[in-house]
Amino acid sequence: MTGPSPELLVLLALAIPFAGALAVAALGRWPNLREAATLVTGAALFAVVLTLSAAVFGGARPELAGLAVAPGLALAFEVEPLGMLFALVASGLWILNSIYSIGYMRAHDEPRQTTFYVCFALAIGSTIGIAFAQNLFALFLFYEALTLSTFPLVTHKQSPEAMRSGRLYLLLLLGTSMVLFLPAIAITWALSGTLDFTAGSLLAGKASPLVIGALLGLYVFGIGKAAVMPVHFWLPAAMVAPTPVSAFLHAVAVVKAGVFSILKVVVYVFGPDALRIGSAGEWLVWVACASLLLGSLIALRQDNLKARLAYSTVSQLAYVVVGAALATPAALTGAGLQIATHAAAKITLFFCAGAIYVAAHKTQVSELDGIGRRMPITMTAFFVGSLSIIGLPPLGGLWSKWMLGVGAMQADAGWVLGVLMVSSLLSAAYLLPIPVRAFFAPSPEPPSEPVRIQEAPLPCLLALTVTAILSILLFFQAEPIAALLRGVPGAG
């Protein structure tokens, strides 16, 4: 097959979003053209990533030798299975996220939409940079770029509350990355003399278990985007952002970039063998399990729908971290699967929350009694997303939980399996009441009025339907993803 070389594709995938941002900025005066630019960018990006994935599925590892900045610091890219999966998820969902944004922002008549779409494009560009980074420096560069480009999105309303949350967002993410993540990178460099992601461990035999354990801590808490407790505060605070941004934070890019970075560090810097139960990294299993359970418990007590979903994200992200910490073959596969399945499910839930807000102006769970009769499609999608988060068939979420459970057993850690099961029950307890009450509880409005269907604008509805269907597809089509993940060193 003759086509563009893989190297060119990598370059295109990195360049298209930034070119798109320029186009959006240039077309700011004509909203229809501007939105077209966003959608064209999304489609082109996804097409390129999809073409690239064909090569990666075939076992290739396309590289793009970049700039050697200084000894050890190189802006270089290499597409490996984990990054490929992340790029596929992010670029695919970004199109839906954009369609939804257009419906949402227009329905709300939001100000400063051009800035919004420019930052939106810059953010996905940074995400692709993270996914394809060949070394810790490139990863760190785009990690920071993602924080900075999403700041204007989080503070979009520019109300005092939004600015406060924005400051927390920025300080916590920049702060942890500078004070913990960057020193971790420097220490890695000092110990191993390289920052490249290569199969096997960079640190094997170069540091005592104590140092390894401490370094792992610097990485896990330095990558604040993964929202491992106690550095999760920024995530619930960031819910002041418009709902499309929440979807971007929780599903498409930001938190996923966090757990992706942790997975990447575990697989390519420490090497799976260096962690596992009974080694220096064991503490992480405990911390992640605690984060997993606490997130669910706090979610139970939230009446604000977005806050409940935010804590649910904290809990669900911890699944990925548990998988990374167990570091057995099945656990690593499960962690990768969880990135994909949680993304599809959580974006559906946030789309639904936004749709409810646009169509009915409701934000609290207690206000949603009977709303399913007015918004049947939205609440059905919500139900589907919930089932996937809980991990029930026939939804994609089942597979990631299944593999993580198998991974726990491979590690001889039956108690982790127990934690996962309890957490599933908890997530059922905080999610399922919402669709159940929406469909079956009596509506607080006077019964004399006939019930009218009153759904969100079509773009929103379209987006959330597609993501719900995607969650179902992931149940039936999980094998290609699992096959891709088997290419990750140490996974299986």
Place this chain on the structure above:
Amino acid sequence: MTVLAAQLPALLIVLPLIAAALVALVRSDRVAFAITLAVSLVLPVIAALLLHRALVAGPISYQLGGWSPPWGIEYRIDVLNGFVLMLVSAVAAVAAPYARRSLAAELGDGHATFYAIYLLCLTGLLGVTITGDAFNVFVFLEISSLATYALIAMGRHRRAALAAFQYLIVGTIGATFYVIGVGFLYLLTGTLNLADMAQRLAALPDEQSRAVLTATAFITVGVSLKLALFPLHFWLPKAYTYAPSWAAAFLSATATKVAIYLLVRFFFTVLGVDVVFDRVLLALSLAGMFIASVIAIYESNIKRMMAYSSIAQIGYITLGMALSNKAGLTGALVHLLNHAVTKGTLFLALGAVALRLGSVKLQDLAGLGRRMPLTMGAFSVAAFGIIGTPGTAGFISKWYLATGALEAGEATLAFLIVASSLVSVIYMGRVLEVTWFRPPSPLALQAKDPPLSMLGPIVIFAAASVYLGLDTRGSASIASLAADQLLGARP
């Protein structure tokens, strides 16, 4: 041609000196500016030739008036001061076109003398850097300092004179300390040539070490006053705040850098400083990094905020010196350049703001981002550079400093280096938030980007601060070469 090439070191000093005399005779602002601009553009070419020769063929020795060292004055250019000469002259060249409009607005017509004084200042700074003679350093130091006092005093704010006077007192004390220190060294060694002095000091018997220590102390304190090492920094915020904007930008990018060069030269080439000095320097650097940054948070005059930020950034450089290993020293030297470019952008952008708004108070800058997008865009890029975001020059410096700290086995220090940049997130974040996310202030509503002669230098500096974060062949590679030479020469 070869005759001219041999005279390049002298030319670098003589050219601005003659131009200064010429400009002093001129009445017309326009002619004065034209001469200044022409000279400023020629100097980096000479400096580049010298640096190139020093890199390729080793140190250049130029005997002034044909008197051979150690009796005559020697200009000696190795990689280190070639790098600093390049830095000073390049900054001067890029910033020069900016002067005309900015000075006309701030000083009014009839400011031709300002150019003459500026050229004298430039002569002094280049002279301090190029010369290999300890007393000649003092002469050039005084030329540049006296010129600096005058530059600051010409600021239109009435406190400018007071700021200049305070700096004059401090600067004179500093120069006196320096001369006393050099006097001690002359007594001990009988020479003023730096290279010669270094050799004789190394051969000195142990009982003389107390005198050397005294000399070191005097020189360190004297030069530290010049470079605004915490806690000898108190003159700097006032001086930069009330000086004309262009002078503030030029001085912040060059004057303190040259003083730091001088300290590096004495510490590493001449004296070979012992551990005690390193620990003191380390502690003061850290204190400066944190305290000055915290003060910056509470400043509402942005020019003064940037001045305190400079003091903190100087702390990074002296910290790298104190580490005195290869990575640390490379970080210090490369930060001379990186900080010059970054802070130059910030001060020049503020000069443009002052031109359009007549104010650099934080509340007046509200919403300015959309009114002066290119100026504030450049300001923001440089702000990220100060914070040390990867992809900017500031990150490169910080990376070298942090790895230098780890190399020295000081993991805590590496943490403190990155933690201090978190403080800069707070003050820079505050400015960026107000300028981009607030509704425009009444003053900002009228503003627009400055004319091209000012915008050009701002954008070039901002672009350089990103470029130097992505391609370090011209910065960190040379700095690490210089660091190698310095550490190799250290007794």
